[in-house]
Amino acid sequence: MDSLDNIIKNRLNKDQLKQFNKIYYGTEDNCELELKESTKAESVKGNFEVAGYSFIAKKEELRKPNVLRLGLIQHSIVLPTDKPISEQRQAIFKKIEKIIEVAASEDVRILCLQETWTMPFFLCTGEKEKWEEFAEPAINGPSTLFLSKLAKQYEMVIISPILERDEDGKWWNTAVVIDEKGDYIGKHRKNHLPSVGSYSETSYYAPGNLGHPVFDTKYGKIAVNICYGRHHALNWLMFGLNGAQIVFNPAATIAEFGETFWGIEARTAAIANHYFTCSINRVGTEEYFINKDKKVRTYYGSSYVTAPNGCRTPGLSKDRDGLLIVELDLNLCRQVRDQWGFNMTSRLDVYAKSIEKKLCP
Numbered sequence: 564m565d566s567l568d569n570i571i572k573n574r575l576n577k578d579q580l581k582q583f584n585k586i587y588y589g590t591e592d593n594c595e596l597e598l599k600e601s602t603k604a605e606s607v608k609g610n611f612e613v614a615g616y617s618f619i620a621k622k623e624e625l626r627k628p629n630v631l632r633l634g635l636i637q638h639s640i641v642l643p644t645d646k647p648i649s650e651q652r653q654a655i656f657k658k659i660e661k662i663i664e665v666a667a668s669e670d671v672r673i674l675c676l677q678e679t680w681t682m683p684f685f686l687c688t689g690e691k692e693k694w695e696e697f698a699e700p701a702i703n704g705p706s707t708l709f710l711s712k713l714a715k716q717y718e719m720v721i722i723s724p725i726l727e728r729d730e731d732g733k734w735w736n737t738a739v740v741i742d743e744k745g746d747y748i749g750k751h752r753k754n755h756l757p758s759v760g761s762y763s764e765t766s767y768y769a770p771g772n773l774g775h776p777v778f779d780t781k782y783g784k785i786a787v788n789i790c791y792g793r794h795h796a797l798n799w800l801m802f803g804l805n806g807a808q809i810v811f812n813p814a815a816t817i818a819e820f821g822e823t824f825w826g827i828e829a830r831t832a833a834i835a836n837h838y839f840t841c842s843i844n845r846v847g848t849e850e851y852f853i854n855k856d857k858k859v860r861t862y863y864g865s866s867y868v869t870a871p872n873g874c875r876t877p878g879l880s881k882d883r884d885g886l887l888i889v890e891l892d893l894n895l896c897r898q899v900r901d902q903w904g905f906n907m908t909s910r911l912d913v914y915a916k917s918i919e920k921k922l923c924p
């Protein structure tokens with residue numbers, strides 16, 4: 564299962580590839596980022612892919628460049644889904660800790676994990692009881708404690724999408740944001756819940772009740788649009804209106820639904836809203852037994868990043884754990900906004916009136 568990017572790269576000659584890259588990715592040479600030898604060695608040892616790219620912004624006279632590195636991790640579960648929950652979670656922690664260490668050695672400053680990264684995506688089974696111990700508090704839950712330590716150690720902002728259990732025992736599909744000192748700074752709850760095929764998350768939790776928060780971190784203004792929310796243009800819009808410079812889209816999605824949209828939606832959102840988007844999807848096959856019936860789901864990875872000028876990185880592979888490192892200059896957001904001015908021409912007032920009329924005829 565090679566990625567689309569590799570299939571093309573391996574079949575075109577040098578000149579054809581340059582032309583393809585220019586139109587498809589937005590740059591002739593893909594701006595590959597030189598990574599350390601130790602990074603490559605660790606990725607071989609740990610059996611995960613590592614790739615690095617950079618996006619370039621113009622040099623400005625008055626503003627200094629605002630360059631930083633992002634890290635996206637896509638991964639499979641480690642143990643079969645019938646193993647004890649604590650063992651399943653611990654095995655994932657162990658694998659992720661190693662990848663975060665490599666990201667830190669490459670000076671990654673903001674890192675995001677995939678949707679409900681601590682567990683198999685059992686939310687497709689319709690079952691609740693036997694999985695309930697995966698749900699955890701956003702503050703001081705096992706995964707927040709685990710990542711806080713790493714965030715502090717590496718001075719890294721970490722976005723941790725988990726299955727949250729709140730003080731009243733209710734579940735939420737939540738992304739926790741931890742700052743570079745290891746402190747919890749807030750959370751976002753998935754706004755749009757899928758009801759498509761075997762995805763029926765409304766039986767587990769309610770749609771998010773926290774709006775569209777943007778977290779003003781030491782390294783940049785960030786937001787999280789969780790998985791299915793990427794199909795909703797207004798969800799993307801609101802993060803932009805609230806000032807996001809980078810919007811992460813942690814996901815858990817399978818080829819049966821919208822693999823054709825995967826490369827389009829977050830990319831369009833980056834262009835329309837003058838921010839960077841980071842799309843992360845899990846990999847691997849997860850098996851469940853429901854009344855002795857076997858259910859198998861395979862996730863297609865392909866995590867990638869888009870810049871506000873529409874340039875994108877190639878995707879990570881479809882079937883391997885991976886770390887995508889992207890160097891970018893946040894000044895690009897304003898540069899593209901000034902060039903294209905979509906915010907100035909958006910006519911939000913007209914749409915606000917039309918929407919109000921539609922909702923309350």
Ligand SMILES: NC(=O)NCCC(=O)O
Pocket residue numbers: 678757762789790791792814815816817820821
């Ligand atoms: N996790 C999730 O919301 N999946 C729904 C299917 C999709 O939007 O790709």
